[in-house]
Amino acid sequence: MEKLILLAKRFRYLMLIAFLALLSHAYVLWRLIAPDDEKQKIFMTGANDGLEQMLPMQLYLYEKFKEGTLFFDMDFGLGGDFYTDLAYYYSTNVIYHINIIFVRIGEFLFGYDTGNIEFWAFNGFFISVLKTFAIIFFTYKFLKIIGVRPVYAVLGGFIFAASPTYFRFTIFWSFFSDVFIWLPLTFLALEILIRKGRPALFVFAVALTLINNFYFAYFQLIISVVYLVIRLCARREGDLGAGRVLKLSIPSAIIGFGISTVAFFHAVRGFLNNDSREYMVEVPFIAELGPQDNIFYENYLVIILFLAVQALFTPVLYRNYYYKLFAVLTIVFMIFTVSPYVDTFFNGFQQPQKRWHYMLVFFHGVLIAQYLSNLRHVPLKTYALSMVPVYILLGLSVWIADEMVVWLWLVPLVQFVGLAVVAADKERRTFTVALAALVIIFTGTVSASHTNEEIYHPGITDRNHLFYINSNHYRSELQQYNIDHIKEMKEPEQKIDYRVREQDNTPMYMGFSGTSMYSSIINGEIIDFYYNDLKVNFPHESISRYASFQSRNNLYSLFSTDYLMRKGDAVLTTARFRPILTDGTYTIHENTLPLDFIRFSDRIYDPDALTTPLQREHAMLEGVVTDAHPSNSVMAAPENVLDEVGMEAFNADYDGQTLEVHDDGGGLRLDFSGLTGVPADGADVYIELHIELVDPVKRFTVDVDGYQNDRLFATSKYRTYADDLLYRAEFDRTIPIQLSSGKYEVDFEGIYIEDYSRLEEASRESDVSYEVTEHPNSYEIALDEEHPGLAVVPIMYRDGITVTGNSSGDLGAFRANYLMTGFEVGPGDTSIRISYTPPYYWVTLIISAVSLLGAFIYADLFGMQKSLRRFIETGKARNRR
Structure with a gap:
């Protein structure tokens, strides 16, 4: 009977968690289904990265995995290893892979049309609800283990999961908010290890975190180490000894890392292979603060609920170990929000990014849950005094922002009911239930208000709706029809x-x-x-x-x-x-x-001997550019006609190095009338120059004969620092280069005429008869007749590419023409297969499999040890009796 009662209680809390997970999405659900106009049906994906990255990548990977293509495809941009390069996003993401299993089942059973963005836009809502359930559940389990009463443990999970930070992460970068699951899970696993010496959950928490996303695994590593060090240095009664905890935690972390290797190793390879340019802007220690930096009122990313402020000003509860711990963590991380140095530290010492704030949200949610759970022990005077800093803080916030947020009126109401809980003797249970309900309403209102003002603003809602994604701004039926028509005409x-x-x-x-x-x-x-x-x-x-x-x-x-x-x-x-x-x-x-x-081709060019882009184009047309084989040819440099081109400034002043463009824009006009030879019809001009805006700091546009090139401002986090540019224009007697007003460094490096005679010759000489067939994970080129010699194909070369011939076997793949794959075809080779497996993939897979097996043995070993200890202790007790 007791077991049935316990199961009923657990089911009741699971149902409550499920209800709150859905309730937390009430506002975004209403925006999705309530309006009649498709332009008002807003889905849970941001219009920028959401529509341009998240949804396309989810659709793309699903289609690739469904057809059995696991690693590499020519249609991944110019081609490449999507398993490695998209590990930052979804290719190794645990939540995504669980999702697509159910998507595949739904497609099979119910005929879901998974090949359009609309499906994945709706799918994002359901996945978010399920993620929220997991977040509340793991936070609830953690809070229970540190002594919070069950109802308030659920409430603490709701505060964390329904936070503005969660919705900002989810709507703009859905994989970001996965970390909301792993943080409470990791803390729960650490507590079980420190208290009970059971490492199994910690092993799998580490593994899941590392597999899911290597980037946020770095965040998790930092905070896990900090938490573990605090717990070891400031032990509480009942904890295991520090030595025993370390003996358990270190092997557990190593085994968890081993399990993750098949994903984590390749994700890190992708990150290290990325072109990460150094951020050249000086980072200040303290940020210049404005109204939107107020974390208590209308911050664009995080809102600290006023209950956390009251909790911090309730010293009587600091006698509780975990209360003091999370109060200190909350204070420290609130201070961190004003320093871009901290943003830089958490972003791997690159440009400052505020992606660690989810930790602050968790800490303050845990603190509030403990505060509410112990509210009945707070003296009336202490509670009343704790209200004062709240009103000072909110009053200053309203004055600075010069506006009132919609949730402000709920603050005194929640405080009044809290006061009733503190003061009441007989009706405390009624007031407690009312307070819990009000906190849920208050949290939901804060989140909905923030989502409405800071996320669903016009710049976003103009695009992330059903009408937009089915229009010619994104993907119309006509656009798709034309693309499908081209696909029918072209070769694979x-x-x-x-x-x-x-x-x-x-x-x-x-x-x-x-x-x-x-x-x-x-x-x-x-x-x-x-x-x-x-x-x-x-x-x-x-x-x-x-x-x-x-x-x-x-x-x-x-x-x-x-x-x-x-x-x-x-x-x-x-x-x-x-x-x-x-x-x-x-x-x-x-x-x-x-x-x-x-x-x-039998012509081989040394890449180090080629100095200009046009010369490199010509070398690729006439032969193979590579350092994998000795060069045997020299490519003549194209004629630089810079000295024959006249330059005239218009609405600007130019001294050969500095160009000052006046108001309303101006620039330079290139005059080609002095050329010694007349280029053929259809010739192009390649203009190489250095352009850098010196003053002021702003975005600017370089317009070369109608081709507009938008350049980022000097302090932008996303600036390339590639200021040595090349512009191509159709040959004409004059070519204007126009810029917006400002002071620029402009230095012309070369001007070249391209008449495409080499391309015409190369096209005429194209006489190889072949057929290309695409298979999952490989490509086959069937030649009508053998053609031994050095060959190159425009398939992106990556370490891991293997090229084999039906007669010669391995053809020795190498990098050619900067990006392409080269190989040497042998006599008798009429079928060439090109395949790809990420380097060390099978090794990492074996490590993961062995580690997974070891994890079960390791966990079972500690389970048996515990059972043995209980058996021995029971025997000793019987002997004493």
Whole structure:
């Protein structure tokens, strides 16, 4: 009977947690389903990173995993290892993989259409509710173990899970909020280890944290070590000895790390391979504070509930070990919020980022739960005095912000009921229930108000609704129809250059092999290729994006990008493409100078001997650029006609180095009338120059003959620091370079004329007969006849690429043409297979499997030891009797 009662209580609390998990989403659910207008149906994904990264990546990875492609694909931007590069996001994410298992079941049983963004937008809401359930549950279990009464333990979990920080993380970067699960789970596991000597949960907490996201694992490592050190240095009665705790925690952490290796190792490789440019801006010790930095009122990221302030000013409860511990942690982390140094420390000593605030939210939630659980022990005078700093703080906040938030009226109401709990003798239970209900209402109101004002503001709600994602601003039926039509025309290995506006991950959610990518982790070789080797200038400067080839036909052909889709009124500046289809809105263009996907050459160029982007293009067209084989050819440098080009400033002053542009904009006009030779029709001009805005600090645009290049301000966290630029323009007698007002450093390094004669010759010589077949995890190139020699294909080279021939076996893959894969085809090779497995993948998989087995043995060993100790102690007790 007692077991049934215990089960009923547990079920009751589980139902309460489930109800609160859903209740915490009341506002976002109302915004999603209540309005009749699709433009008002707002889903739980931000319009920027959410629509441009989170949803496309979830859809893309699901489709890849479903078809059995696990690691590498040519349609991942220019191509690459999505398992490694997207480990920061979802490819190794535990929550995502649990999610897609159920998505797959739903697709099989109920026919869900998982191939569109709308499905994943709705899916985000349900996943968030389930995550919130887990967050409340693990926080509840932690709070119970440190002595908080069950109802308030659930309430503490709700305060943490329903916080504005959780919703900001979830709506903008859904994988960020996974850490809300791992923090209370880790603390719970540490407490069980320190109190009871049971390491199993800690082993799996470490493993899950490291597998789920290596970036937040760093945050978790810091706070776990801090918490463990505090608990060992300031022990409470009943804890195990420090030596025994260390003997348990260190092997447990090592085993947990071992379990995670197959994910964590490759995620870290992806991060280290990323092009992480040094942040050059000096970080102040104390930030310049404004109204939105007020963490007690209208901070854009975190709101500290007033109950935490009362709890901090209730010294009588500091006699409780955990109360004092979390009061100190709350105070320290509140102080941390004013220092960008702390933001830098938690971001791996890179640019300051406020992503550690979830810890402060957890600490203050734990503190509030303990405060409410012990409220009946607080003297009336102490409670009354604790109200004073709340009103001072909120009064100053209203005065500074010059506005009142909607939840302010609930503060005196909650305090009044709290006062009744403290003062009452007979009706305390009624007031306690009322207080708990009011705290839930207050927490939900604070969160809803913050979401409405700081997250669902017009800049977001203008786009993250159902109408937008089904429009031509994101993905319309017409756009998808045209893309599908091109896919039917083209060969599997050919790429399509198209993106909707600035949506660089358009290929991911429209399902085609494109040329653009938006991701925080991008292989550094690709970034070097764009910024340094070829100086491909993107329309929008960013360290997290690349897109297309700046209308440089040599590069389009080299990378088998043989189809472009452009809106009818867009200016197509690539003369070697011809329009083949139009629907009146969009026009499809085909490359008139395509190259073979597999190209053979006996000319080898040393990359160190090539000095300009145009020279490198020519070398790739005529041969193979690599340092993996001895060079045997020299590429002539293109003629630099800089001295023959006249320059005239307009609405600006230029002395050869400094350009001062006056109000309303101005710049330089290049005059080509003095050239000794007349370029052929359709020639392009390559202009290499250094441009850097000296004053003022602002965003600016460089407009070269209509091509607008938006540059970030000097102190931006996302600035590339790539100021040596190349602009391509159609040849004309004059080419204007226009900038917004300001003082610039401008230094011309070279001007070159490209007539595409080498591309025309290379295209004429393309005579290899082949067929490319794409398989899950590999590509097969079938040659009509053997063709021994050095070959190159525009498949991104990564360590782990293997190329085999049906006759010669391993063909010795190497990096060629900066990004591509080269190999030497042997006699008799008519079938070539290109496959990829991340380096050390099988080794890390074995380590993870062995560690997982070891974890069960390790946990069982301690379970048996405990049972043995109980058996011995029981026997001794019987003997004494």
